[in-house]
Amino acid sequence: MKMSAAEEYGLRCLLQVAQHKGPEPIGIAEIAEAEGLSPEYAAKLLRLLRKGELVNSTRGAKGGYHLARPAHEISVWSAILVLDGPLIEDSHCKVHTGRLPACVHSTACSLRGLLTYISINLENVLKNLTLADLFQSEDAVRAQLEAAPEGEDQGAGGEP
Numbered sequence: 001m002k003m004s005a006a007e008e009y010g011l012r013c014l015l016q017v018a019q020h021k022g023p024e025p026i027g028i029a030e031i032a033e034a035e036g037l038s039p040e041y042a043a044k045l046l047r048l049l050r051k052g053e054l055v056n057s058t059r060g061a062k063g064g065y066h067l068a069r070p071a072h073e074i075s076v077w078s079a080i081l082v083l084d085g086p087l088i089e090d091s092h093c094k095v096h097t098g099r100l101p102a103c104v105h106s107t108a109c110s111l112r113g114l115l116t117y118i119s120i121n122l123e124n125v126l127k128n129l130t131l132a133d134l135f136q137s138e139d140a141v142r143a144q145l146e147a148a149p150e151g152e153d154q155g156a157g158g159e160p
Contacts, residue, residue, distance in 0.1 A: 025064030052082025
């Protein structure tokens with residue numbers, strides 16, 4: 001399983017917005033420069049985040065972006081869904097059928113069981129990890145995730 005470029009860079013742009021200090025919104029050029037992206041690509045990602053109601057935009061010379069709600073109320077999962085959809089689609093098995101119109105393992109498929117387990121657990125972790133949690137260092141985030149018992153909230157916030 002891989003994180004798409006849209007997911008990774010979209011999350012990075014969202015974190016730039018979340019960590020921006022000051023009363024003025026942060027502009028596309030500043031976000032793009034901070035992340036090493038073209039302004040066009042940053043604008044595309046921010047457009048998705050705006051449509052997903054994670055950021056608000058302000059037009060004009062002093063325009064830019066700010067979070068639609070506090071960082072502790074925005075889960076990583078909500079950003080992933082807005083940027084590129086679920087990591088494993090419900091239709092996964094219908095798409096990967098080989099040369100036949102339907103998968104030969106349509107019943108009692110152990111791989112489907114594995115993919116479902118991974119998907120559910122990954123979704124739970126990402127739902128309970130917020131942008132505010134990602135303000136920490138890499139080691140602190142890892143420690144937070146490792147310390148959380150299975151099935152319990154991993155983050156300070158989270159959303160349903």
